[in-house]
Amino acid sequence: MDDFMSGDEDYYDSDHSESDLDSPDIIENDEADVQWAPPKGSSTKVITKESLLAAQKEDLRRVMDLLSLREHHARTLLIHHRWDVEKLLAVLVEKGKASLFSDAGVTVNEDTGSSLSFSSEVMCDICMEEVSADTATKMDCGHCFCNECWTGHFIVKINEGQSRRIRCMAHKCNAICDEAIVRNLVSKKHPDLAEKFDRFLLESYIEDNKMVKWCPSTPHCGNAIRVEEDEFCEVECACGLQFCFSCLSEAHSPCSCWMWELWAKKCRDESETVNWITVHTKPCPKCHKPVEKNGGCNLVSCICGQAFCWLCGGATGRDHTWSRITGHSCGRYKEDKANKTERAKRDLYRYMHYHNRYKAHTDSFKLESKLKETILEKVSISEERESRLRDFSWVTNGLCRLFRSRRVLSYSYPFAFYMFGDELFRDEMDLQEREIKQHLFEDQQQQLEANVEKLSKNLEEPFDQYPDDKVMEIRMQVINLSVITDNLCKKMYECIENDLLGCLQLGTHNIAPYKSKGIERASELSTCWTTKPNTADNCLPLDCGTSGGSSEHDRPSGSGSSDDSGCFSRKRPRKEGFGGGFFDLNLPAEVIDRN
Amino acid sequence: MVDFGRVQKELQECSRDMEASGIKIAPVSDNLVHLSGTIPGPIGTPYEGGTFHLDIKLPDGYPFEPPKMHFVTKVWHPNISSQSGAICLDILKDQWSPALTLKTALLSVQALLSAPEPDDPQDAVVAQQYLRDYQTFQGTARYWTESFAKTSSLGVEEKVQKLMEMGFPESLVRSALEAVGGDENMALEKLCSS
Ligand SMILES: [Zn+2]
Ligand SMILES: [Zn+2]
Ligand SMILES: [Zn+2]
Ligand SMILES: [Zn+2]
Ligand SMILES: [Zn+2]
Ligand SMILES: [Zn+2]
Ligand SMILES: [Zn+2]
Numbered sequence: 001m002d003d004f005m006s007g008d009e010d011y012y013d014s015d016h017s018e019s020d021l022d023s024p025d026i027i028e029n030d031e032a033d034v035q036w037a038p039p040k041g042s043s044t045k046v047i048t049k050e051s052l053l054a055a056q057k058e059d060l061r062r063v064m065d066l067l068s069l070r071e072h073h074a075r076t077l078l079i080h081h082r083w084d085v086e087k088l089l090a091v092l093v094e095k096g097k098a099s100l101f102s103d104a105g106v107t108v109n110e111d112t113g114s115s116l117s118f119s120s121e122v123m124c125d126i127c128m129e130e131v132s133a134d135t136a137t138k139m140d141c142g143h144c145f146c147n148e149c150w151t152g153h154f155i156v157k158i159n160e161g162q163s164r165r166i167r168c169m170a171h172k173c174n175a176i177c178d179e180a181i182v183r184n185l186v187s188k189k190h191p192d193l194a195e196k197f198d199r200f201l202l203e204s205y206i207e208d209n210k211m212v213k214w215c216p217s218t219p220h221c222g223n224a225i226r227v228e229e230d231e232f233c234e235v236e237c238a239c240g241l242q243f244c245f246s247c248l249s250e251a252h253s254p255c256s257c258w259m260w261e262l263w264a265k266k267c268r269d270e271s272e273t274v275n276w277i278t279v280h281t282k283p284c285p286k287c288h289k290p291v292e293k294n295g296g297c298n299l300v301s302c303i304c305g306q307a308f309c310w311l312c313g314g315a316t317g318r319d320h321t322w323s324r325i326t327g328h329s330c331g332r333y334k335e336d337k338a339n340k341t342e343r344a345k346r347d348l349y350r351y352m353h354y355h356n357r358y359k360a361h362t363d364s365f366k367l368e369s370k371l372k373e374t375i376l377e378k379v380s381i382s383e384e385r386e387s388r389l390r391d392f393s394w395v396t397n398g399l400c401r402l403f404r405s406r407r408v409l410s411y412s413y414p415f416a417f418y419m420f421g422d423e424l425f426r427d428e429m430d431l432q433e434r435e436i437k438q439h440l441f442e443d444q445q446q447q448l449e450a451n452v453e454k455l456s457k458n459l460e461e462p463f464d465q466y467p468d469d470k471v472m473e474i475r476m477q478v479i480n481l482s483v484i485t486d487n488l489c490k491k492m493y494e495c496i497e498n499d500l501l502g503c504l505q506l507g508t509h510n511i512a513p514y515k516s517k518g519i520e521r522a523s524e525l526s527t528c529w530t531t532k533p534n535t536a537d538n539c540l541p542l543d544c545g546t547s548g549g550s551s552e553h554d555r556p557s558g559s560g561s562s563d564d565s566g567c568f569s570r571k572r573p574r575k576e577g578f579g580g581g582f583f584d585l586n587l588p589a590e591v592i593d594r595n
Numbered sequence: 596m597v598d599f600g601r602v603q604k605e606l607q608e609c610s611r612d613m614e615a616s617g618i619k620i621a622p623v624s625d626n627l628v629h630l631s632g633t634i635p636g637p638i639g640t641p642y643e644g645g646t647f648h649l650d651i652k653l654p655d656g657y658p659f660e661p662p663k664m665h666f667v668t669k670v671w672h673p674n675i676s677s678q679s680g681a682i683c684l685d686i687l688k689d690q691w692s693p694a695l696t697l698k699t700a701l702l703s704v705q706a707l708l709s710a711p712e713p714d715d716p717q718d719a720v721v722a723q724q725y726l727r728d729y730q731t732f733q734g735t736a737r738y739w740t741e742s743f744a745k746t747s748s749l750g751v752e753e754k755v756q757k758l759m760e761m762g763f764p765e766s767l768v769r770s771a772l773e774a775v776g777g778d779e780n781m782a783l784e785k786l787c788s789s
Binding site: 125126127128129149152153155156169170171172173 | 598600601604605656658659660692693694695
């Protein structure tokens with residue numbers, strides 16, 4: 001599919017492509033009928049509330065195995081390094097184990113608890129009481145306090161929302177408390193708080209993890225998405241929401257996140273109109289009321305009596321000529337004001353130009369989405385007809401291509417607005433260079449536009465009422481146009497990545513890569529439900545706990561699409577809740593706690 | 596719930612070595628959640644010779660949560676608000692440890708008087724002066740010590756006693772004294788005007 005038509009520039013010319021439709025190798029090429037099944041083994045994963053624990057265990061297990069650590073130490077290290085195993089290992093290589101541990105507050109102590117048995121009484125420095133040794137607990141760092149005091153400390157910290165890093169009570173001791181001890185002591189007095197503590201630890205995998213983010217759907221679907229290598233990508237959650245993983249707003253490539261943020265804001269507050277006003281009025285330096293300038297020279301006066309220089313806004317005297325104000329020397333007074341108004345006007349028209357096109361394609365996209373139903377209806381009618389044509393997958397494939405290209409097209413306008421405007425890259429290119437690049441880009445944009453419209457027209461044809469040969473003709477058109485638009489989109493992304501954004505010196509703009517098959521639907525993380533997670537430091541059974549084994553589980557098996565594998569994992573016996581706790585993972589922890 | 600057993604022990608421990616440390620802690624209310632602390636100005640600083648009073652309130656979670664302290668005596672110091680007496684000190688915030696005590700906290704406050712940290716100021720005006728014009732800073736700090744930390748040889752309790760004898764209720768007397776930084780005459784003025 002990728003090679004198809006490559007190297008043959010003629011196909012991008014729509015006139016030629018029509019004449020080439022008869023070519024049998026295009027029609028017969030099954031590769032052209034793109035398979036719209038979700039890609040196999042997608043690199044993004046949906047983490048549901050059921051699979052969150054397993055996802056976390058997978059990383060914990062890796063670190064535990066590599067460093068022969070107990071679970072809570074591995075977790076402390078991972079939380080410290082934001083669940084980035086690779087970075088953790090890099091620090092290990094670079095700084096050594098001792099530094100890795102002490103920075104994160106991990107103290108590995110071999111003889112935990114043994115020294116307590118020597119005396120039956122210990123002095124607790126917190127409550128300042130002598131307590132019997134069996135009601136005191138010694139943490140890994142060696143500090144020992146009574147259980148009452150530890151519990152009080154834990155409760156305060158959990159309520160403060162600091163579950164992930166509860167430090168030892170001793171002054172200046174950086175050690176992180178053993179989560180098993182926390183859980184054990186707290187649950188005796190406040191079982192609900194122990195649950196909250198567990199949930200915080202669990203959700204740390206999402207909250208503190210650069211590669212995992214909550215799906216931004218509202219109301220929240222309860223899922224999180226994990227990406228593999230590149231955080232600049234677009235994903236589709238199991239709930240159906242497509243979004244930019246990097247900024248969590250709608251999928252907006254080929255716009256960069258920064259451009260999109262600016263654009264969305266611009267559209268929201270119609271800042272151009274605001275600009276229009278600010279060009280025509282200025283606040284008086286004395287009373288701060290907006291003063292309008294109506295022609296004349298650049299000395300304006302407010303109704304309060306204050307005169308000021310229109311160009312710098314500074315208060316002045318009244319004695320002036322066309323070119324200077326007595327005693328005032330801001331150096332801008334002579335600047336041609338007409339230019340400024342002209343520019344504001346030009347900026348507004350420019351914005352309107354891009355916005356109109358952006359909106360036109362967005363609207364078409366919405367209309368076509370509605371058309372989908374009718375078109376699919378035509379397919380089912382056609383399928384029931386007495387005909388030698390049986391396969392109508394080209395319609396659905398064509399539709400998907402249309403939607404995909406429409407989106408690219410519509411977001412290419414805000415991209416162009418910023419790429420070739422003054423706001424972001426004024427100093428990056430000289431005018432001539434900018435003009436050349438803009439023409440290059442607009443050429444591509446127009447070609448894409450023309451082919452997208454053609455594709456749209458063809459799909460709207462009442463092919464269910466056409467004779468076979470005419471249907472064949474439309475089929476050829478749709479297949480061919482699909483390939484063309486796909487290639488044009490690909491080229492546009494390449495041009496943006498290499499020739500436009502790739503050349504920038506200042507700042508980095510990243511865009512999600514173009515995916516022929518559309519935004520990748522995150523596949524469900526397969527999980528193993530034989531673990532007993534509530535027991536701290538509990539080992540996973542070997543068959544699914546090792547990193548090798550679990551990564552195998554991640555990949556949808558064999559021929560099934562990821563949907564199938566999702567069903568597969570759903571069929572597995574599942575333990576409700578985590579070790580008896582019932583977490584409402586439909587909301588991030590802080591939302592729940594706020595209530 | 597405040598651990599009163601511990602607070603009692605802290606008070607005993609503190610009064611035992613009051614001679615050596617110069618730090619005093621006394622209860623203001625009967626229930627031990629409201630206390631007052633006294634620290635002598637460190638020798639060799641503009642605060643030398645002054646006696647500084649602090650208001651201490653214990654939160655429910657004490658000692659697992661830090662005590663809330665502020666200066667009642669007016670102080671000119673980059674990390675102490677010249678207006679409210681609020682103190683900017685890490686151990687009174689996120690670096691608090693339950694192993695610290697009221698006495699160690701007051702000792703830290705005293706150490707702060709000796710070693711200001713103008714880069715992390717509570718009072719921007721004072722901090723600016725400290726950095727730009729150290730001489731003037733010292734002069735002002737010394738003047739404030741003279742006028743507010745030495746106003747009278749009387750202790751707070753004696754002032755309270757004196758004002759109560761004039762017929763004002765104790766609670767009013769205490770809040771008035773607190774509001775004016777312990778100045779007896781200003782407190783009297785405030786009591787008469789209210
Ligand atoms: Zn204790
Ligand atoms: Zn410790
Ligand atoms: Zn979702
Ligand atoms: Zn984005
Ligand atoms: Zn005015
Ligand atoms: Zn004029
Ligand atoms: Zn001017």
